[in-house]
Amino acid sequence: MINVSDLGIKFKMGKRRRSRAFTFLFERSHNRQRPTGEFWALRHVSFTVERGETVGIIGRNGSGKSTLLRVIAGIYPPDEGTVSVGGEVSTLFSLGTGFNAELSGRDNIYLNGIMIGIAKNQIDGISDAIIEFAELGDFIDMPVRTYSSGMRSRLGFAIAMHSDKDIVLIDEIMGAGDAVFRQKADAEMRRIIGERTVLIVSHDMNTIKEFANKVIWLNRGVMVAMGEPKEVVEQYLAASKVKKPPPDLD
Amino acid sequence: MIEQLRRVWQRRELLWYMVKLQMKAEKKNKVLGFAWSFLDPLLLLLVYMVLVHYIFGRGGPQFPVLLFISLLSWRWFTSSLSRSVTSVTSKVGLIQSVRFPLAILPLSGIIIGFFDWLFGFVILVPMLFIFEASLTVNILWLPVLLLIQFVGTVGACLLVAVVGTYLSDLGNIIQFLIRLGFYLSPILYSVEGTVPERLTMLYMLGNPFAGMMESYKNVVILGAPPNEYALWGAAVAVIAFLVGLWYFSRDEYKLVKAI
Numbered sequence: 001m002i003n004v005s006d007l008g009i010k011f012k013m014g015k016r017r018r019s020r021a022f023t024f025l026f027e028r029s030h031n032r033q034r035p036t037g038e039f040w041a042l043r044h045v046s047f048t049v050e051r052g053e054t055v056g057i058i059g060r061n062g063s064g065k066s067t068l069l070r071v072i073a074g075i076y077p078p079d080e081g082t083v084s085v086g087g088e089v090s091t092l093f094s095l096g097t098g099f100n101a102e103l104s105g106r107d108n109i110y111l112n113g114i115m116i117g118i119a120k121n122q123i124d125g126i127s128d129a130i131i132e133f134a135e136l137g138d139f140i141d142m143p144v145r146t147y148s149s150g151m152r153s154r155l156g157f158a159i160a161m162h163s164d165k166d167i168v169l170i171d172e173i174m175g176a177g178d179a180v181f182r183q184k185a186d187a188e189m190r191r192i193i194g195e196r197t198v199l200i201v202s203h204d205m206n207t208i209k210e211f212a213n214k215v216i217w218l219n220r221g222v223m224v225a226m227g228e229p230k231e232v233v234e235q236y237l238a239a240s241k242v243k244k245p246p247p248d249l250d
Numbered sequence: 251m252i253e254q255l256r257r258v259w260q261r262r263e264l265l266w267y268m269v270k271l272q273m274k275a276e277k278k279n280k281v282l283g284f285a286w287s288f289l290d291p292l293l294l295l296l297v298y299m300v301l302v303h304y305i306f307g308r309g310g311p312q313f314p315v316l317l318f319i320s321l322l323s324w325r326w327f328t329s330s331l332s333r334s335v336t337s338v339t340s341k342v343g344l345i346q347s348v349r350f351p352l353a354i355l356p357l358s359g360i361i362i363g364f365f366d367w368l369f370g371f372v373i374l375v376p377m378l379f380i381f382e383a384s385l386t387v388n389i390l391w392l393p394v395l396l397l398i399q400f401v402g403t404v405g406a407c408l409l410v411a412v413v414g415t416y417l418s419d420l421g422n423i424i425q426f427l428i429r430l431g432f433y434l435s436p437i438l439y440s441v442e443g444t445v446p447e448r449l450t451m452l453y454m455l456g457n458p459f460a461g462m463m464e465s466y467k468n469v470v471i472l473g474a475p476p477n478e479y480a481l482w483g484a485a486v487a488v489i490a491f492l493v494g495l496w497y498f499s500r501d502e503y504k505l506v507k508a509i
Contacts, residue, residue, distance in 0.1 A: 011507055074349035077503050091348045098347035102275040114267045115348045 002049040008080025009042040041067045054198040056212030064221040087166030093156035101145035134158040170200040254499040257351040268358040291370035320437040322370040333359030334407035335414035356407040384473030391469040402487025405494030454479040458486035
């Protein structure tokens with residue numbers, strides 16, 4: 001269903017890419033020390049995901065986990081290698097993105113639905129279920145900027161779950177909800193596991209071990225290991241043990 | 251490039267919804283809300299009427315309506331441009347969450363600008379009777395002029411959306427150019443009687459907007475056919491459209507990584 005082969009994603013260093021003419025005119029003198037060159041966010045990454053699998057992606061901050069999800073969502077085209085995705089992808093929700101903060105939660109449900117190609121009358125049918133699941137109450141008609149981070153991630157998770165697409169991408173939005181929501185979310189995850197293909201990025205190893213049937217460990221853009229959740233998670237935890245304990249504060 | 255147009259057309263429902271939501275977000279949280287769609291152009295007109303009519307003592311009896319039609323059209327162009335500069339950078343969250351044709355972002359700004367034009371035109375219609383504009387068959391040219399302006403604006407905005415993503419200074423530059431363009435275009439004045447006759451051709455060719463502005467006034471207020479330099483405006487519009495579309499299509503994917 002998802003076939004990633006020798007994938008490489010490259011970013012240019014520096015804040016923004018400049019045109020050559022601009023660099024020539026303005027940046028010769030005062031920005032000489034600016035680091036130039038390329039930075040590979042992902043390189044030589046290969047794996048396949050079958051229909052109905054749940055894949056956990058783990059690794060330290062900046063190891064390329066979110067970039068990998070964006071590639072599968074079709075947002076970044078590969079600079080090297082090939083990626084083929086056989087199915088429709090839901091919106092990729094990560095903390096704090098994917099919403100228009102000025103609009104109400106309800107409008108954002110419609111916006112996100114239309115973005116991923118659900119017809120408007122179909123959204124009418126699922127919006128009530130999303131609102132109920134996200135437990136937003138009257139807040140649903142308030143601008144999203146007034147939401148707490150837990151409310152945002154609840155809404156994002158609810159939309160992702162109800163969007164009825166073949167492939168669901170979840171980027172660390174399980175963690176922000178409270179205990180009650182967490183149980184609901186876990187139940188929902190169990191419901192869709194096996195039914196849909198799920199890629200989930202998380203720092204919570206229990207989530208990964210419980211839901212994933214396969215784990216990918218990324219480090220600095222390179223795949224360190226892939227395989228049984230228990231084994232890979234243990235390797236990862238062993239490798240990330242802090243060598244020196246933090247100094248006493250008193 | 252044709253592929254780009256096809257992709258945007260396929261997602262027209264999304265484009266339409268973004269326009270609606272954006273208009274809603276702009277009007278919400280304001281006491282007068284929707285009324286601002288009419289108040290904005292009216293107040294703008296008032297400012298320039300005070301300036302030209304009373305302070306400089308210029309402008310003929312039909313000056314308010316002549317000014318209004320060109321002011322509306324100029325505002326459509328400039329508001330589209332200013333919106334386009336940040337149209338990509340302001341939607342980082344959306345762009346990094348789901349794949350869609352990015353051209354929808356500058357396009358939605360242009361369509362919102364056109365609605366503002368329409369709201370302004372609604373106010374203009376009664377004024378046309380008060381100021382005794384001559385309504386002739388030439389009014390049928392109006393949609394043609396609007397189409398030319400739309401095509402040119404799309405080109406300019408696609409270009410600006412790409413460059414504005416790489417270079418945030420563009421916003422300041424554009425604001426300056428808009429101000430300059432306003433005084434260099436026949437909005438507060440007419441070409442005839444202001445621009446020296448021997449310089450007319452240079453003026454009309456140098457500013458493709460000049461022919462368009464004169465044509466708007468001709469067909470809506472004066473009941474005359476469009477100015478012949480509108481053809482030049484149309485040519486520039488088509489060139490801008492092709493260049494903008496080519497540049498945007500080439501850089502669309504690089505943009506995603508640049509933000």
